[in-house]
Amino acid sequence: MIKKAILPVAGLGTRFLPASKSIPKEMVTVVDRPAIEYVVREAVEAGIEQIILVTHSSKASIENYFDRNFELETTLEQKKKFDLLKEITDILPKHVSVISVRQPQPLGLGHAVLCAKDIVGDEAFAVLLPDVLVKNNQYTENDLSLMIQRFQQSQASQIMVEAVPDHLVDQYGIVDVAVSPNEGESVIMQGIVEKPAVGSAPSNLSVVGRYILPAQIMALLETTPRGAGNEIQLTDAIAALQQSQTVEAYRMKGQTFDCGSKIGYLKAVLHYGIEHPKLGADFKGLIQELAL
Numbered sequence: 150m151i152k153k154a155i156l157p158v159a160g161l162g163t164r165f166l167p168a169s170k171s172i173p174k175e176m177v178t179v180v181d182r183p184a185i186e187y188v189v190r191e192a193v194e195a196g197i198e199q200i201i202l203v204t205h206s207s208k209a210s211i212e213n214y215f216d217r218n219f220e221l222e223t224t225l226e227q228k229k230k231f232d233l234l235k236e237i238t239d240i241l242p243k244h245v246s247v248i249s250v251r252q253p254q255p256l257g258l259g260h261a262v263l264c265a266k267d268i269v270g271d272e273a274f275a276v277l278l279p280d281v282l283v284k285n286n287q288y289t290e291n292d293l294s295l296m297i298q299r300f301q302q303s304q305a306s307q308i309m310v311e312a313v314p315d316h317l318v319d320q321y322g323i324v325d326v327a328v329s330p331n332e333g334e335s336v337i338m339q340g341i342v343e344k345p346a347v348g349s350a351p352s353n354l355s356v357v358g359r360y361i362l363p364a365q366i367m368a369l370l371e372t373t374p375r376g377a378g379n380e381i382q383l384t385d386a387i388a389a390l391q392q393s394q395t396v397e398a399y400r401m402k403g404q405t406f407d408c409g410s411k412i413g414y415l416k417a418v419l420h421y422g423i424e425h426p427k428l429g430a431d432f433k434g435l436i437q438e439l440a441l
């Protein structure tokens with residue numbers, strides 16, 4: 150079973166300045182909770198029990214958010230604000246733990262994942278990039294959970310992908326597949342390349358930022374040279390892994406929101422806002438007012 154998930158949160162979030170100057174971009178609020186909580190929820194829904202934050206000294210508020218806050222809990226209890234107390238104590242189910250490790254230098258996503266090597270040990274694990282929110286609804290089962298099921302059947306690493314317009318391929322990892330998989334299905338991947346130039350990409354299937362990887366990827370990351378952007382790329386280690394193991398591309402069913410970008414973030418607020426159990430109806434009303 151896949152029980153551990155690495156969430157690389159050390160990035161400084163330059164795409165989200167000025168907000169990210171003093172708030173970690175992962176703590177920017179989507180409706181009424183920080184973006185990172187949606188990613189942690191997604192992982193927990195898929196059966197993850199240990200969240201490993203690969204973080205930076207400026208981002209302690211992320212760790213604090215998932216920790217207990219005794220003073221606040223006591224105050225809410227004394228004031229008999231039990232609904233709010235429940236909200237803050239339910240953020241993380243009891244069986245889930247959050248631990249953190251620092252990424253001492255900004256050497257890229259591959260390096261961030263490698264920082265968790267000793268914590269994952271010899272277990273296969275998930276990686277979730279917290280800039281991207283993956284939204285599944287009652288019609289689309291949690292994609293991460295489907296990837297984990299597929300990994301358990303095939304023992305092949307799983308890379309979540311979605312189609313992007315051809316002119317955007319240079320912003321993503323892009324996979325090479327003989328036949329494009331249907332949504333909810335995995336196919337063997339023939340190659341993967343980080344941010345190819347427009348016109349030279351092997352497909353339009355982009356890496357979303359959800360991976361199921363074997364522990365052996367850590368040894369490969371240790372010898373992965375700097376690649377695109379002069380950073381140690383997870384994509385390059387996955388390409389190396391393919392030399393010895395089958396890697397599959399899983400095509401997601403749900404919807405993605407790139408909360409690392411301002412417009413993607415606003416879109417996420419709209420979509421999560423209209424579905425909020427308490428605020429949704431009023432929020433929809435506001436949107437209708439504006440549309441007049």
Ligand code: G1P
Nearest residue numbers: 258281321322355356357358384
């Ligand atoms: C990272 C990965 C890339 C992936 C993307 C998804 O890139 O390296 O392969 O497609 O996340 O958001 P970044 O956005 O950190 O440059």
